[in-house]
Amino acid sequence: MVKFSRWFSPLSLIVVLAIALWSISVGWEITQALEPIAQLTNEDNPRFEAGRSMYIETCGSCHIPIPPEVLPIETWKKLLEKPNDHYGTSVPNVIRLSQLLIWDYVKTFSRPLSTDEPKPFYVGQSRYFKALHPRVKFTEPITNKNCIVCHPGVKDFDFRSLTPEWENSP
Ligand code: HEC
Ligand code: HEC
Incomplete structure (x- = not known):
């Protein structure tokens, strides 16, 4: 036993x-x-692939395609609803289908504002942009043209890669 x-x-x-x-x-x-x-919440989810590529195609020809997370949902909604009233110009080829696909993509990767908060129409005014940059003290005005100074992958819609001095700094 x-x-x-x-x-x-x-x-x-x-x-x-x-x-x-x-x-x-x-x-x-x-x-x-x-x-x-x-x-x-995964960028690579095939569910958003069509919306993402439609976004890059429709919204990335005059300026870089701006990553959805830097602006609030309310801003994206307004921009998509009014393609003909776009910063003094008009966004071509926004049909109902592209509108829906792009909306599905951008709303998933952005956050809402609190009630009564004004909508930022420039990245530089957005608190979400600031929140995504805890280490950066911006000295130049922030525009869609200078993202590339620190984000070398902008043309591939890659905002995760950084220039070596940022990649290696604490
Ligand atoms: C016909 C050209 C054109 C297309 C296409 C276009 N835009 Fe714009 N967009 C502009 C112009 C002009 C401005 C003003 C700022 C500038 O000069 O870059 C602007 C500015 C912006 C800004 C503010 C950028 C900043 O620096 O803070 C956002 C956000 C934006 N566009 C989103 C979109 C979205 C979303 C789409 C697709 C639905 C789109 N754009 C397509 C011409 C365009
Ligand atoms: C002066 C350098 C600099 C500039 C200019 C800059 N960024 Fe960044 N960005 C960074 C750094 C560094 C990080 C990583 C977060 C941190 O350390 O603050 C970052 C992070 C991000 C992230 C989060 C990436 C992730 O890991 O998910 C996004 C999105 C982003 N930036 C978008 C932009 C956009 C859009 C512009 C232009 C309007 C821009 N950035 C301009 C330096 C910069």
Whole structure:
């Protein structure tokens, strides 16, 4: 007969195993439950591919395509609703389909304003732009033309890559 110590009886072994199995299954369920959220906020999700490329095509010909997260949802909504009243010019080729696809993309990757907060129509006025730049003290005026000074991947719509001096600074 195998002898078990007081703390290692077959019963306690079963309890430990049951707890382990339970926590694994709960952990797995939580992961499953969170999966759609993780996918939703992932830029590379195929769900937004059409909207993203339509955005780059429609909104990236006169100036760089501005990444959605730097401006609030309300600003994007207004810009998409009024393509013919666009900073003194008009955005061509905004049909209902492109409007919907672009809207689906930009609204997913931007945040709402608080009520009563004025809509910023320039990146430099947006608190979301500032929040995304905790390390940067901007000395030059911020425009869509100087993002490239620090973001060498602008032409590929890549705002994650930085120039070496920013990449390597604390
Ligand atoms: C026909 C040319 C043209 C197209 C196409 C165009 N824009 Fe613009 N956009 C402008 C001009 C002109 C300005 C004024 C600022 C400037 O000179 O860059 C501007 C400015 C902006 C700004 C403010 C930029 C800043 O520096 O703060 C945003 C945001 C913007 N556009 C979004 C869009 C979106 C969204 C689309 C697609 C629906 C779009 N643009 C397509 C001409 C265009
Ligand atoms: C003076 C350098 C500089 C300029 C100019 C600049 N950025 Fe940045 N940007 C950074 C740095 C550095 C970070 C990383 C966050 C930090 O360290 O503050 C960053 C982060 C970002 C992020 C977040 C990237 C991520 O990891 O998800 C976005 C989006 C972004 N910038 C967009 C822009 C846009 C759009 C412009 C132009 C209107 C711009 N930036 C101009 C330096 C700059």
